[in-house]
Amino acid sequence: MPEFPYSRLRRWPDVEADNLQAYDATDLLLVERALALSTDAAITGDEIAVIGDEYGAVTLALIDAGLRGIRVHQDLATGRRALERNAEELGLTGFHAHELHAELLAGARLVLLQLPKSLAELEQIADAVARWAAPDVQFVAGGRVKHMALAQNEVLAGRFDLVQAQRAERKSRLIVAGGPLPVPDEPPFPVVVQHEGFALAAFGGAFAGARIDIGTRVLLDVLGSGALRASPGAASPTVIDLGCGTGALAVSFALAHPSARVIATDRSAAAVASARATVAANGLVDRITVTHDDAASELETAGADIVLLNPPFHLGASVHTGAATRLFEAAARLLRPGGELYTVYNSSLGYRAELSRLVGATEQLHRTPKFTVTRSIRRG
Incomplete structure (x- = not known):
């Protein structure tokens, strides 16, 4: 053979x-x-x-x-x-x-x-x-x-x-x-943990499990501090949590903005299953759609008012910025002209210039020694 x-x-x-x-x-x-x-x-x-x-x-x-x-x-x-x-x-x-x-x-x-x-x-x-x-x-x-x-x-x-x-x-x-060996009557996953304001559910393969990872926490704090524009493009804005993980950003945004239409999407099946369980645990099944997709390829072009993004910087066991770049490109495709991308990333990676090139004018909203939060406005 x-x-x-x-x-x-x-x-x-x-x-x-x-x-x-x-x-x-x-x-x-x-x-x-x-x-x-x-x-x-x-x-x-x-x-x-x-x-x-x-x-x-x-x-x-x-x-x-x-x-x-x-x-x-x-x-x-x-x-x-x-x-x-x-x-x-x-x-x-x-x-x-x-x-x-x-x-x-x-x-x-x-x-x-x-x-x-x-x-x-x-x-x-x-x-x-x-x-x-x-x-x-x-x-x-x-x-x-x-x-x-x-x-x-x-x-x-x-x-x-x-x-x-x-x-x-x-x-x-x-x-x-x-x-x-004999197994318990119920599978051990998903794990559900109550955080301040919402619950998170996680299957085994979800990044950070049922914890709120540090980068997501920083972005949540910035969004909660009033950085979000008062009128984000529509009375009922369409918001995409791109690379949603367990759904913390999507659920937090939906709870804070009842009129928003929220879509959470991730390429990981474990993340998607976790996000769906998170959405259900918070009673938001009718308000948040969760999809399994590669860089939101099946979502409408120029249909989003806001994109929320905490991009990965690993591909398997390798450190590689290509995964983040694909998501920046996806955000540029998803956003309508004038739409906003809120990104958190490791400060050492210095993505601001790339965000400006791929999406539009980008400003720093918050920076710590470890994480940076930026807002990019989609150019027309």
Whole structure:
């Protein structure tokens, strides 16, 4: 059988750069282990679930090897689109996309996972596998050694009787778990925490969990101090929380401005599920729409009066400003002429000039040694 052409895989529509690729050694180890297990244990493609396959390297390599019917869960909208695009480019079919629900895992005898950064996300995934997969499931999780910790083994040991770390290869390592332990009646997520003025709900993969992260807190304080214009373009302004996370900005704004039409959007499925749970916890289901999308690509151009943004500065484990730039470009597309973008970012990144170039005149509203808040007015 010819070797799978990993080098043909692309990250698109995610950021692409010379130092970013669409696969790593962990993907190769997961594929090698899956192919060996599929032969030794007679596991068929429809008994395999793949979680966290960022751009499709694991899924498509297994399909190329003859396994069909693989179930896949990817958190990011960009990853889902990249998988579809890569499959089309290589002429491969034979996978089905699912959310992190029972349909993904029911009857699965082999679950492959690219280890997430968050222990809470790993806890949610481990609970889901133990809760819904087959009793004889083999759960194989892998990651880059430099990003792995013993705490990951401990999380898996909370849901599986047998957890064995394998020898490191090519700077990656696999952890194999089996023997699901009894699970509680209710899944451990979402977690709901009451903050001053509103509640936040979070699933395991949501950034900052049910806490208000520091940057969001700074932006909330600035908006609450009167920085927002008294007449933001309309009696019932359309407001977009771009990269909404758990929905703190969207909910806070909706509670403070009852006439506003608020849309919260994020590329992370865990964030979207969390934001929807947050919206429900605050009784705002009729006033806030939450969408899973890549940089709000499906929202109306020039339809927003206000955009709220706390952009990421990481792409996976890499520090990269490309993610923020894509969101600045998205904000420029979403805002009507004269509309306002409120952004909080790490002061060291100095985004003001880029915001002025991509969106319009930008002024600093607040600055601390760690965070800066700006207002950009969309040029006509």
